[in-house]
Amino acid sequence: MDTAKKENLNDKDIQVILGTLLRAGVIISMSIVLIGGAIFLLHNKGAITDYKVFKPELSKFSSISGIFKGVASFQGDAIVQFGILMLIFTPIARIVFAIFSFLIERDYLYVLIGFIILAIITISLNGGIAH
């Protein structure tokens, strides 16, 4: 009974931190998207858009290094893409945090499950670069 109670208390703390992490991730990344979007519009508002045909070869920011180069030269669309990258990493950071918290709880089965999910996402990251 005592140990069960203690575990619940731990779970509660983890829930609060997880919730805060998710919210902070969304707010920060969306703020970056907003700033980047404003800069992008300021420079390109008159340009003509064309999204009728999918042209992956024209995409400037389809790699992490490409995004960082664009951000360094202060391009609006690169900053937007950087914000999107942060948003993508928010749930991934949540997995990393969950691994740590299960480690503290000594729930090694769920530490393993967390690592499996990270591994799947890492494989997709590499697979995406290879193509």
Place this chain on the structure above:
Amino acid sequence: MSVLLFTIIVLLGAFLAGLLGSLTGLGGGVIIIPLLTLALGVDIHYAIGASIVSVIATSSGSAAAYVKEGITNIRIGMFLEIATTIGAICGAIVAVYLNANYIAILFGCILIFSAIMTLKKKVDHTTLENTDKWARFFRLNSSYPDKGIDHPYTVKNVPGGFLMMLFAGTLSGLLGIGSGALKVIAMDNIMRLPFKVSTTTSNFMMGVTAAASAVVYLHRGQIDPGIAMPVCIGVLTGATVGSKVLVKAKTDKLKIAFAIVVAFLALQMIYKGISGL
């Protein structure tokens, strides 16, 4: 069309999609994709890339609130995320090679199915029989708080739920949607979870599932900042407003009206897909 005009139109459309998506429980992604492809002629590959980004934003935002209330079952969520992430990556990889018309037809079918699911009356399947050995091994049985009382529940048919999640993840990666309707089927009907737990846990899983496919989309050039920016800002704002309105509004009649609108959009997607073959 100039960038400024395009951004304003998409921003307004995405706001409406987020609002509708949150009021009906369908999610903003399934509504923004028909808007972009049918009304603005955007290639469905770009629409999917933008939609998946908005799915991450809205699901992480609402998951934050649910997780703090302690209703979400984090163990079930993480266990099933193995299935949804594998499915999502497979779906995202296949999507690149699929003709846009096939994607549009499949999308329309899933949209109609999801609309029907939101109208169906939910039947409570929960039990307290602790018979599933997988549920015991993975410690999935738990309880959730409601009005100060703890409601215990047990989980059934874990392998069945896992398989269904693999399918839900594949569709999510293929179509750039959260596929909440399928996730809820897996958890309500197959695993016999209480509604509150299944909807919040499905939301919790959506972010990681969408992130897995978004990584593939990003590298394939399907996430274009010019579309993704107004879509994610619009959908997130609309969904936030929607969740505030939802508490006050009676949504049964609204749901039926919206389901008809959504079914109409879906039929148009299917028609456009078939006539383009």
